[in-house]
Amino acid sequence: MNSLTAVGSIAYDSLETPFGRRDRALGGSAVHFALAANLFTDVGVVGVVGDDFDGESVLTERGIDTAGIQQIAGGTTFAWDGRYGFDLNVAETLDTRLGVFADFDPQLSEAEAASPVLFLGNIQPDLQRSVRRQSKAGLVALDSMNLWIEIAKESLLGAISEVDCVILNDGEARQLTGEATLVKAARAISQQGPRIVVIKRGEYGAALFTDQGFFGVPGYPLEEVFDPTGAGDSFAGGFVGYLAATGQTEPDLEHLRRAVAYGSIVASFNVEEFGTERVQRLTRDEVELRVAEFHAMTSFTLI
Amino acid sequence: MNSLTAVGSIAYDSLETPFGRRDRALGGSAVHFALAANLFTDVGVVGVVGDDFDGESVLTERGIDTAGIQQIAGGTTFAWDGRYGFDLNVAETLDTRLGVFADFDPQLSEAEAASPVLFLGNIQPDLQRSVRRQSKAGLVALDSMNLWIEIAKESLLGAISEVDCVILNDGEARQLTGEATLVKAARAISQQGPRIVVIKRGEYGAALFTDQGFFGVPGYPLEEVFDPTGAGDSFAGGFVGYLAATGQTEPDLEHLRRAVAYGSIVASFNVEEFGTERVQRLTRDEVELRVAEFHAMTSFTLI
Numbered sequence: 226m227n228s229l230t231a232v233g234s235i236a237y238d239s240l241e242t243p244f245g246r247r248d249r250a251l252g253g254s255a256v257h258f259a260l261a262a263n264l265f266t267d268v269g270v271v272g273v274v275g276d277d278f279d280g281e282s283v284l285t286e287r288g289i290d291t292a293g294i295q296q297i298a299g300g301t302t303f304a305w306d307g308r309y310g311f312d313l314n315v316a317e318t319l320d321t322r323l324g325v326f327a328d329f330d331p332q333l334s335e336a337e338a339a340s341p342v343l344f345l346g347n348i349q350p351d352l353q354r355s356v357r358r359q360s361k362a363g364l365v366a367l368d369s370m371n372l373w374i375e376i377a378k379e380s381l382l383g384a385i386s387e388v389d390c391v392i393l394n395d396g397e398a399r400q401l402t403g404e405a406t407l408v409k410a411a412r413a414i415s416q417q418g419p420r421i422v423v424i425k426r427g428e429y430g431a432a433l434f435t436d437q438g439f440f441g442v443p444g445y446p447l448e449e450v451f452d453p454t455g456a457g458d459s460f461a462g463g464f465v466g467y468l469a470a471t472g473q474t475e476p477d478l479e480h481l482r483r484a485v486a487y488g489s490i491v492a493s494f495n496v497e498e499f500g501t502e503r504v505q506r507l508t509r510d511e512v513e514l515r516v517a518e519f520h521a522m523t524s525f526t527l528i
Numbered sequence: 529m530n531s532l533t534a535v536g537s538i539a540y541d542s543l544e545t546p547f548g549r550r551d552r553a554l555g556g557s558a559v560h561f562a563l564a565a566n567l568f569t570d571v572g573v574v575g576v577v578g579d580d581f582d583g584e585s586v587l588t589e590r591g592i593d594t595a596g597i598q599q600i601a602g603g604t605t606f607a608w609d610g611r612y613g614f615d616l617n618v619a620e621t622l623d624t625r626l627g628v629f630a631d632f633d634p635q636l637s638e639a640e641a642a643s644p645v646l647f648l649g650n651i652q653p654d655l656q657r658s659v660r661r662q663s664k665a666g667l668v669a670l671d672s673m674n675l676w677i678e679i680a681k682e683s684l685l686g687a688i689s690e691v692d693c694v695i696l697n698d699g700e701a702r703q704l705t706g707e708a709t710l711v712k713a714a715r716a717i718s719q720q721g722p723r724i725v726v727i728k729r730g731e732y733g734a735a736l737f738t739d740q741g742f743f744g745v746p747g748y749p750l751e752e753v754f755d756p757t758g759a760g761d762s763f764a765g766g767f768v769g770y771l772a773a774t775g776q777t778e779p780d781l782e783h784l785r786r787a788v789a790y791g792s793i794v795a796s797f798n799v800e801e802f803g804t805e806r807v808q809r810l811t812r813d814e815v816e817l818r819v820a821e822f823h824a825m826t827s828f829t830l831i
Contacts, residue, residue: 430732
């Protein structure tokens with residue numbers, strides 16, 4: 226049994242940014258999440274791929290448990306073609322080929338259901354609810370995206386009401402709740418049930434809202450951003466992975482703060498190269514070094 | 529002689545936000561700046577008004593030196609009519625009536641020129657250069673806006689090359705330098721001369737770049753934002769005002785960090801009510817209380 230089970234997409238991303246391009250880079254929410262979480266704890270991935278999939282070694286070489294990855298004979302792996310302009314905050318989808326992901330209906334094994342921590346990556350919210358109900362986890366975190374707010378809002382609100390932690394970006398949080406300020410949007414989300422709400426703000430950092438208080442960090446200052454794909458999932462992987470490593474399913478504010486810092490720093494590495502290239506060779510020492518630097522960069526003293 | 533002299537606009541703002549409206553609210557860069565800076569140090573304002581101006585008591589009641597405010601008989605005070613939609617980050621200008629501000633040609637008195645710290649609020653950059661050359665200040669800070677980047681970029685770059693500290697918002701910093709990341713934009717600005725570059729990011733916080741290092745804070749989390757007018761000038765007033773109060777014209781990183789925190793917190797009060805309404809009755813105790821809260825909200829511990 227792993228400390229952490231992650232369910233989500235496994236994909237091949239064809240990416241174009243102002244700084245270059247990559248064809249069929251390994252990606253998907255579960256992949257980016259697991260590579261990040263794996264820096265902190267043992268993690269297993271539940272997902273689906275076609276028989277064109279050859280990326281498993283990237284995961285197994287890092288010690289990630291791939292027993293939950295189902296390979297469908299005759300099927301093709303989910304593929305996303307996207308482009309970023311000079312403003313790397315906005316992705317333009319050129320093509321989406323769902324492949325085997327269209328019929329994804331994740332079933333947890335007994336060991337996967339017993340993981341104390343569960344991450345529900347960005348998939349259709351009814352599937353997230355199905356997985357959540359199969360799991361005995363004490364801490365369940367959920368990510369989503371604007372698509373589901375637009376076409377499956379009631380399902381998503383239902384899924385949110387059944388988890389402990391919601392991780393969204395700020396545009397999504399506002400869109401979901403109709404609230405203008407993040408404080409109100411976060412409160413509206415936590416009133417659905419989750420006791421932990423994390424708002425990702427891309428290059429602007431991240432904010433944490435809990436009944437124990439607020440915590441915020443700015444973005445780690447980067448000279449270059451090559452490819453923002455997977456930054457949100459890397460953040461979630463660092464955040465949830467660190468929490469899973471503590472062994473607490475009811476983390477206190479001190480651990481939650483540190484988890485936000487870890488999430489931010491892993492995401493900062495993720496965007497420095499294409500796809501998973503940077504995080505798949507990232508070490509815990511590199512993370513600790515940059516977290517310490519980040520700590521110094523965000524500290525001030527009172528008079 | 530005051531510790532700090534501020535040159536900029538004095539205006540009547542007619543404001544409309546989703547939360548209400550105000551006709552002829554006292555405003556302008558020098559007014560918002562001085563009310564904020566005055567919480568920390570003694571400050572004098574250099575500006576121009578028409579004979580319709582009746583806002584001086586708001587400044588003098590706070591102990592702000594108004595000797596440098598010139599009243600032009602038969603003229604009218606600069607007036608700005610603006611509107612904010614649901615997205616309070618974007619102001620729509622409905623009307624601008626320059627009035628006496630059209631012929632503003634600030635001349636510093638001997639005492640004003642002798643102030644150890646000078647703030648050049650958002651006015652035409654050639655005027656900023658003229659004032660800078662009249663001043664003997666050891667620390668000169670400059671604010672500007674997109675208008676001058678568009679119509680007087682060379683003048684603005686000249687003004688920037690002659691000051692110690694530049695305070696811009698992130699869109700302006702990117703527009704001025706053509707750089708995509710804030711790190712590169714800040715470096716490009718400091719290569720023009722200034723040793724301190726502060727980037728305001730509205731609700732997302734603020735970032736400081738110096739040759740001694742980087743510092744960043746998220747935005748103070750607000751339940752409601754009523755009117756963002758003057759937030760940038762309030763930030764600058766808290767930042768420069770605190771530095772002026774230290775008596776150092778070559779502030780170290782510790783003081784600069786704290787100055788960013790003070791700027792952020794004064795700005796957070798500014799946006800809670802219309803125009804200058806909140807800051808003109810703000811006390812230093814209220815600022816200290818919120819800065820301490822902000823310190824707690826942005827601190828995390830390393831393992």
